[in-house]
Amino acid sequence: MGRVTALSAGGEQSRSAPLTAAQTRIVNAALELFARHGVGGTSLQMIADRIGVTKAAVYHQYRTKDEIVLAAAEAEVARLDTVMDAAEAESNRARVRAALLRGIVDLAVERRRTTSTILGDPVVAQLLAHDAGFRQVTDRLYRLLMGDEASSDAYVRAAMLTAAISGAVMHPLVVGLDDDTLREQLLNLARRFLELREPRARRKRPATRRAAKR
């Protein structure tokens, strides 16, 4: 199971092409601006001004704004990849899922003003849906979460769980909560949601492991 993926020393990104110095400057500036003004509210001019160059100079590095958005999003996604690497090092499937859940919640809370703003944008979602590297990461995530189950129940469950975590951290209802409280409650509820079993056997510890229904 333990597939080792090569990570760059900077830890900035893993699969896509390594960034040049100029590109790194652009992506970092973009990440800060996206978090503050949203993706649509950030212009190439703002990015250029922040670095101290002209709009066309930025344009020379990335031929379109979408490419910048994609590069910035991939930098965030790379963090998820790292979390999965760590989780996958655990010994059995239950431990892997537990470590993964904790890692995801930690990540979501830690970057509740950054990642969610970027990855939550519908334009970004559209872009990432067509990105091979990103799909690789999400596929891995869903496989780790649901195992080999392919039922509609498993799909909906995984969709709800990821949507709940990423959506809750930037939800208006919880803006007043500090990171520690949010993380604790989120992990607690997410864990129990993931452990929900089919309504048949209600909270009755089954003695034997149920046969894979598949």
Place this chain on the structure above:
Amino acid sequence: MGRVTALSAGGEQSRSAPLTAAQTRIVNAALELFARHGVGGTSLQMIADRIGVTKAAVYHQYRTKDEIVLAAAEAEVARLDTVMDAAEAESNRARVRAALLRGIVDLAVERRRTTSTILGDPVVAQLLAHDAGFRQVTDRLYRLLMGDEASSDAYVRAAMLTAAISGAVMHPLVVGLDDDTLREQLLNLARRFLELREPRARRKRPATRRAAKR
């Protein structure tokens, strides 16, 4: 509490100023285009072209694009208001919550390609956060969902539940599922998530009380 709002014949909206004929045409066109191209990807020109007028004619009805987005969003939110009206007619609190949950899930699935695309947009969320009528609706929703509970657990729970439902319906994992299946699974899991109780004897003080002001 059960305020009866006058609904236009089309059932389009409830609390804000009633729309003129021209405004209704614009909002309807905007809703279709937003669902297809996203909010940021829809220009005033597209809206004007679809109705068969000039851009300036549209601008004459709504002085800014944000006003159009707001009007369109409110038309969607009005549906939620109707669902809450129906749920609140139930006899006791448990029944109200059950009817509400079913109504929310039905609504989310029915408009899985419309509502979520519009209300999920961060720009729209920002706009709605400053809209009095919208906050009234969401406050009512959260009160019906959580009762009078004001604990951080209740906040996180409500945030996760609403995020899970609205986020799951447009999640890549479930695009292949038909509406009936999605609705059934979603309702089932949402119901059980809402019924989760606080586990006993599991207290670990965070101790550090930091001012959560941001």
Place this chain on the structure above:
DNA sequence: GTCTATACGCGGATAGAC
């Protein structure tokens, strides 16, 4: 009350010089 004509500034995008 609904629309047209026209214009301004900004944003993304491109070509070519240094």
Place this chain on the structure above:
DNA sequence: GTCTATCCGCGTATAGAC
């Protein structure tokens, strides 16, 4: 790699026609 110059579409804005 970075620049200037230029293009077109977009949101915004005003004045006025029916």
